[in-house]
Amino acid sequence: METIKIGIIGIGQIGKMHIQQYQSITGVEIVAVCDLNEAEARLVAEQYKIPHVYTDFRSLLERDDLVAVDVCLHNNFHAPVTIAALQAGKNVYCEKPIAGTYFDGQQMVATAEASGKHLHIQLDTLFQKETKAAKALIDGGMLGKLYHARSTGFRRRNRPFVDGYGTPYFTRKETAGGGALLDMGVYHISQLLYLLGNPTIERISGKLYQELDMLQERREQSRFDVEELASGLIRLADGMTLDIIEAWAVHLGGFEGSSIAGSKGGIRLPNGLEGAESQPFSFHSTICDMDMDSTLNLDLMDTRWHRIRDNEDAYDSSQQHWIAALQGRVSLLPTSQIALSTMLISEGMYLSDELGREVAAEEVIAHSHTTAVSL
Template sequence: MTIDIGIVGAGNRGQQHAGEYETVEGATVAAVADIDEEAATELAEAHGASVYGDFRDMLEDAALDAVSVCVHNNLHRPVTVAAAEAGCHVFCEKPLAATYTDAKAMADACEAAGVELGVQNVELFTPETRAARTLIDDGKLGDPYYARGVFSRRRGRPYIDGYGTPSFVSKDASGGGPVIDIGTYVLGQLLYLLGNAPVERVGGSTFEHTADAYDEELVGDREVYGERLAESGYDVEDAGVGFAHLEDGSLLSLRAAWHMFLPDEPSVVAGSQGGLQIDPFEFYTTTADYEATVSLDLDEFERRQGLLGSETGYDVEGESQFAHWIDTLEGDAEAPIPTGELALNSMLVMEGIYLAQEAGRELTAEEIADRSESSAVEL
């Protein structure tokens, strides 16, 4: 069985998706669509695919099984809905959308069409996440009730600090800053480890000091800094912190920052009988009344599991998120990770942080859904 895939968006993410599919047995990049037809042609030729200037023409003409959505966040909804209505499974770049309203519409469209919705989150497929889930499933943590996720940089604002494109720091294109850009990784990971219980309420705050944060030692030439600020129209947060109470009584906290003068910290999960730190991986328990911090040999576990699951005994590499997606579509994934459901729940938390900041108080899941407005660009 071969899964014919269309790539929507021939930029950096589209190139990455196409390259990943080339390494997955059973996946073929059959078509590429982008309004930048030169970029689309270059990517299509690199993979022997058909090229289209309009993704709708691709959906109508190319007889695809699935689509990878690799465009700006505020374009995810129209592309995903159109693909679902055309009968295509959808694998979407993170985050699922720029607002919860748009993310929910995407999930609903895929459900109504009977197609799978997958969302990119590499953190769900790391050896550390697999080790954490293995310990949780084996009961080593007891009842997990708290998780802390951190993805924080001291200097790492896209475009302003010299990498990436202005769209990263434009609310019209992205929907937000680090909370939605990098926070989505750890939220999806930790919701997965906590069991992805429904969100009950969310609180949080965001901070933006880029406009008055010039420091020659940090960002270099003032004129260049000013030009980048002006050109990008920087209007998103530099940092955000928040928390989500889940309906099962557990609590999840998040700190996501592109520019914050604090160290990065490992994400953690605590349970009634044990706890763990994800990277570097440590397991916290007691034995014979001693408090114990246990290191696990993740590499050896992965090698052994690869050997046990290999027909030849030599294919010992861990499954990538793209291989997992194709396995899911082919019905070969033993326990598919619900990346779409995790991304939708994550979106509720992320927009909840923004809306709680505006409201000056915690908001219930129902209030977040009611206050969320579509920011999708009509195509």
């Protein structure tokens, strides 16, 4: 297989995670890293034996041996760096969400189309075993006509920085664009949009909350001005609906996992919790006039598919899929389009909360503007 040479832009928490994940993927070589913090960049380069270090991403993009770059920056930095990389002839893998606003995400997608280069957004839930099982059941007609989905994401009291992890950049609109919706919700909403076939979004209603106490010192340091909980109802094409609840912090013992209801059957995804609160993947249907609730052995499914399907490893993770697509082994899933639809929903919920009413998708698109920050 062709060795894909890439550069990493941003070596903070997420950048380091991406570098570690690349270590286990055959056919990829990290040639260079870039970060404004030169000392940290050199430490990381030394640790992972990466030969070249930059503090200006534009200098990194001048390298003619790089096939792609991996953008691991905060949300409002995604668009300027991604667009510059695509225009420099590089394929781009960008951390989620696609950008800070729909407008900026659309500019990224348009630039990718104009340049003929791949744009892949990190949506790792698309590559989970439960997503593959759900997709197989849907494609096999086991759910019938899909009509409603529910997207859920739960943390009890786990807001970035103010609850003890991460940096204040996650909690400020100026760098993150939003809170729980753009940090966690992107994973769950995009997963459901993928399973629903990325339907056209018609109307959006949303409400945002920041209600729980936080340490005053942490509140002041973080300048926390984003949502810790978001709820919404989305009207989709063909009469489908999607309801959403996403929490960084809420005084409850947990949520049910995300779900999809169809005319012949339904699925519920795991809720991501551990212990007594954990919930497995389940499929629900009626057989011989009897209501049946069933679970699947996802590990056996995964083992079998790896044994009998070509290039099944290309769907083991977002990064493995990215490298396999660049090698020409598989077609790239439309993650940029799904991520853009996810951003339209999120921004629509923000606008709906601001205006106190339901909004049309076209209204959200017209209202959206750039929040991009250049490095």
